[in-house]
Amino acid sequence: xxxxxxxxxxxxxxxxxxxxxxxxxxxxxxxxxxxxxxxxxxxxxxxxxxxxxxxxxxxxxxxxxxxxxxxxxxxxxxxxxxxxxxxxxxxxxxxxxxxxxxxxxxxxxxxxxxxxxxxxxxxxxxxxxxxxxxxxxxxxxxxxxxxxxxxxxxxxxxxxxxxxxxxxxxxxxxxxxxxxxxxxxxxxxxxxxxxxxxxxxxxxxxxxxxxxxxxxxxxxxxxxxxxxxxxxxxxxxxxxxxxxxxxxxxxxxxxxxxxxxxxxxxxxxxxxxxxxxxxxxxxxxxxxxxxxxxxxxxxxxxxxxxxxxxxxxxxxxxxxxxxxxxxxxxxxxxxxxxxxxxxxxxxxxxxxxxxxxxxxxxxxxxxxxxxxxxxxxxxxxxxxxxxxxxxxxxxxxxxxxxxxxxxxxxxxxxxxxxxxxxxxxxxxxxxxxxxxxxxxxxxxxxxxxxxxxxxxxxxxxxxxxxxxxxxxxxxxxxxxxxxxxxxxxxxxxxxxxxxxxxxxxxxxxxxxxxxxxxxxxxxxxxxxxxxxxxxxxxxxxxxxxxxxxxxxxxxxxxxxxxxxxxxxxxxxxxxxxxxxxxxxxxxxxxxxxxxxxxxxxxxxxxxxxxxx
Ligand code: MV4
Numbered sequence: 001x002x003x004x005x006x007x008x009x010x011x012x013x014x015x016x017x018x019x020x021x022x023x024x025x026x027x028x029x030x031x032x033x034x035x036x037x038x039x040x041x042x043x044x045x046x047x048x049x050x051x052x053x054x055x056x057x058x059x060x061x062x063x064x065x066x067x068x069x070x071x072x073x074x075x076x077x078x079x080x081x082x083x084x085x086x087x088x089x090x091x092x093x094x095x096x097x098x099x100x101x102x103x104x105x106x107x108x109x110x111x112x113x114x115x116x117x118x119x120x121x122x123x124x125x126x127x128x129x130x131x132x133x134x135x136x137x138x139x140x141x142x143x144x145x146x147x148x149x150x151x152x153x154x155x156x157x158x159x160x161x162x163x164x165x166x167x168x169x170x171x172x173x174x175x176x177x178x179x180x181x182x183x184x185x186x187x188x189x190x191x192x193x194x195x196x197x198x199x200x201x202x203x204x205x206x207x208x209x210x211x212x213x214x215x216x217x218x219x220x221x222x223x224x225x226x227x228x229x230x231x232x233x234x235x236x237x238x239x240x241x242x243x244x245x246x247x248x249x250x251x252x253x254x255x256x257x258x259x260x261x262x263x264x265x266x267x268x269x270x271x272x273x274x275x276x277x278x279x280x281x282x283x284x285x286x287x288x289x290x291x292x293x294x295x296x297x298x299x300x301x302x303x304x305x306x307x308x309x310x311x312x313x314x315x316x317x318x319x320x321x322x323x324x325x326x327x328x329x330x331x332x333x334x335x336x337x338x339x340x341x342x343x344x345x346x347x348x349x350x351x352x353x354x355x356x357x358x359x360x361x362x363x364x365x366x367x368x369x370x371x372x373x374x375x376x377x378x379x380x381x382x383x384x385x386x387x388x389x390x391x392x393x394x395x396x397x398x399x400x401x402x403x404x405x406x407x408x409x410x411x412x413x414x415x416x417x418x419x420x421x422x423x424x425x426x427x428x429x430x431x432x433x434x435x436x437x438x439x440x441x442x443x444x445x446x447x448x449x450x451x452x453x454x455x456x457x458x459x460x461x462x463x464x465x466x467x468x469x470x471x472x473x474x475x476x477x478x479x480x481x482x483x484x485x486x487x488x489x490x491x492x493x494x495x496x497x498x499x500x501x502x503x504x505x506x507x508x509x510x511x512x513x514x515x516x517x518x519x520x521x522x523x524x525x526x527x528x529x530x531x532x533x534x535x536x537x538x539x540x541x542x543x544x545x546x547x548x549x550x551x552x553x554x555x556x557x558x559x560x561x562x563x564x565x566x567x568x569x570x571x572x573x574x575x576x577x578x579x580x581x582x583x584x585x586x587x588x589x590x591x592x593x594x595x596x597x598x599x600x601x602x603x604x605x606x607x608x609x610x611x612x
Contacts, residue, residue: 001330002026002077002102006070007041009081010060012401013308014041015385017079020322029073029495031066033059035395037490040385047073047495054395060084063091070101073495077329079104079322083397086305087111104329106271106304113267114302117161118199124299127266129259132157132278132298134201145178148200155203158185162193167236171203188580206451207278209233210245210297212260213313214273215324221334222269224261225313225321226343227253232445234361234455239432240439241309242348243316246410246448247281249290256297261338263299272325274307276300287447308351308402311383315347315406345406346413350421350436352384352401354392357435357464360549363398363604364430367391371427371473375420379406379413382424392429400431410448414440427473434467541593543612546583548602552576557598559609563591571609574602583608 004027007014018028018041030045035054042048049069052059059065061084070078078095080086086105093108095101106114114120118138121131133152138161139145149156149172158181160168168189170181182198190196213225229245230238244253260275280296310321319341324334354364372388384401392400405420407413418440421433442459444450489500539545556573559565570582571591593610596602 001332002075002326004029004046004073004075005077005079005104005326006031006066006073006075007045007079007081008060008066009079009084009086010036010039010041010396011385012383012399013081013083013306015044016383017081017322018044020320020326023320024323024326026326029070029075031060031069033395035393038390039393040387040390042497043387044385048492048497049073049495050492056084056396060396063088063094066091067094067098067101071098076100077102077104077326079325080305082305082307087115087303089115102329104271104325105306106269106273110267110269111304114269114273114304115162117159117163117301118197120302121199121299123266124263127259127263129263129299130297132201132204132300135199138197138199139182142179142182145172145182145200146175149175149178152202155205157201157203158182158198159201160185160189160193160195161197161199162189162195167192168198184580191575204278204280204298206281206283206453207231208245208247208281209238209276209300209452210248210256210279211274211276211303211307212257213310213321214260214264214269214275215321215328215334216264216270216273217328217334218270218331219333222261222265223334223336223338223341224257224264225317225319225341227256228309228312229448230309231450231452232439232455233452238309239351239353239455240348240436240445241312242346242410242413243312244343244346245279246287247279247285247291248295249292251293252279252291252295252297255293259297259299264302269302269304271328272306272310272321274303276303281449281451283451285449287449308399309349311381311402311404312347312349315381315404316343316345317341318344345408346410347404347406348413348417350403350405350417351399351432352403352424352426353398353432354394354400354429355398355432356430356468357432357438358468361432362549364392364394365605366394367429369426369428371425373423373425375403375423377420377423379416380420381405400429403436414446422471425473430472434471435464437471438463438467539593539595539607539610541610541612543589543592543610544587545607546571546585546609546611548574548583548604548606548608550574550576550581551603552581552601554596554598554600554602554608555580557594557596559591559594561591561594565589565591565611572596574608585611587611 005021006029007017021028028045030042030048031051032039032042033054051065051069085091089108089111092103095103118136122136125131156172158170170185172178172181185198186196208231210227212227216222228241228243230241232240277297278300355361369390374382381404405417407416421437439445491498552574555575559571565585566588569585572583574581574583589611592612595607
């Protein structure tokens with residue numbers, strides 16, 4: 001087993017990995033950016049190294065900075081967590097090539113073999129894993145798309161070979177859209193994955209997202225640890241994950257789990273991974289009639305990392321997946337058989353994101369955890385890196401904690417989840433805790449009949465405001481009379497950190513944070529691109545201002561002043577999170593001002609177009 005592990009990540013997953021290390025008697029090293037100097041993962045580690053400025057590309061994504069910190073600390077392994085460098089084959093290879101340091105994860109070659117969608121599809125097909133009817137070779141011209149559509153029917157999905165997650169997919173609903181959508185898919189693939197190869201699949205209209213946790217060692221042992229149902233997603237972001245799936249019969253469950261195990265065994269994959277499937281839901285299905293062995297399920301993709309929602313599987317199986325990652329990376333053999341893997345009860349994970357569900361889940365722009373009272377009791381787990389008084393770090397992704405609840409069955413899990421979420425007090429930062437309480441009363445979700453489209457297209461959002469009213473907390477601003485405060489200072493000497501307390505009399509600092517136009521632009525976990533900050537575009541015309549929902553770059557403007565637009569018309573296209581995002585008119589009107597130019601970087605909240 002390793003002596004000392006550097007965790008190349010931040011927040012809750014860094015603490016999660018450090019907890020596994022500590023239980024194995026392994027020392028821990030944190031790395032942190034300027035934005036995370038007060039981070040919980042830094043407090044938790046035995047030692048910590050500053051690896052750069054807030055911008056992820058200059059810190060958490062900086063290959064050399066991370067490896068140098070590991071060498072400086074004398075670490076003999078690096079665990080990447082998820083996001084950032086976790087699925088970066090080039091970085092994995094650099095670590096593999098660094099003497100004395102072991103990479104905790106699949107090899108760079110495995111990442112590439114399974115990360116390239118057409119290769120992964122061919123490999124799964126060879127292992128008799130059902131793949132969505134489609135092409136395994138790239139397509140290049142619209143005729144191939146229309147011929148496919150004629151044979152398999154519309155809609156047709158065009159997918160970027162290098163894509164994954166919510167990225168790189170266009171849907172062709174009819175023949176006339178084939179050429180434009182093919183061009184757009186190739187352009188997006190080239191721009192974000194440096195690979196314009198695209199392939200086709202029959203588009204499934206009502207899929208569930210079912211994923212299977214797998215664990216493989218260097219001795220040929222491959223185990224699957226059951227499935228997770230991640231169908232409740234918003235714009236490809238999971239919000240609640242659960243296991244076992246409320247929609248599957250045991251027979252179908254076993255078929256899918258075994259298919260995942262078989263597929264991974266077909267490759268030389270080692271360490272933890274997840275095989276994603278689409279399961280065709282029957283939109284008319286009664287909640288009590290589960291999907292049986294006749295239901296269609298298809299391979300979607302492999303995630304070559306530990307996932308946010310690995311905790312659901314841990315609570316169901318009582319297997320510590322992160323510890324097994326470390327043991328497998330150290331060359332140890334898996335000691336349990338497939339028959340030993342048993343799922344007990346039901347578990348759900350609630351992602352606690354600092355977002356406002358009543359404002360289209362807009363990320364919080366700042367705040368301070370004035371109150372942080374955490375839930376407890378039987379079956380309640382909280383994975384976080386927070387303590388009362390923490391300032392919200394807004395430079396990275398908005399998830400600040402995960403609440404994981406386990407019960408004897410799904411009904412008890414739901415009841416316990418409501419109790420835990422009500423107990424959980426986070427004041428000073430807006431979060432989606434009220435949204436979670438709303439979903440636990442939602443008929444589709446409680447019935448377990450929701451598909452991946454439910455949140456984006458079907459749910460009644462007015463409910464979110466009601467629950468936010470009842471359970472929400474303001475963002476708070478602190479403030480008050482003069483007072484004597486003890487301020488903790490932390491100094492780092494050669495990677496060792498010392499807490500120094502100083503008393504001073506002051507007026508409490510307002511935790512103001514630069515707005516969308518100020519401060520370091522938000523570089524996401526693995527989006528990495530922070531871009532340049534500029535003055536926000538200003539508008540003078542009358543009318544409703546259409547603003548940017550996220551930081552990004554304007555790549556296409558479809559309107560000019562004076563244009564008449566209808567609801568749903570695409571006003572412009574924003575490149576963000578490695579995707580082309582159509583910014584559409586929510587209502588008809590006249591364009592009275594276009595406040596941006598093509599190739600301009602914008603921050604979340606910046607004005608784009610004014611509609612009268
Ligand atoms: C699909 C699909 C329907 N049919 N492929 C979304 C991003 C990428 N992971 C693949 N995705 C999908 N691929 C076919 N042939 C629907 C989706 C999809 C989706 C899949 C899983 C979880 C959430 C999703 C949200 C929208 C679309």
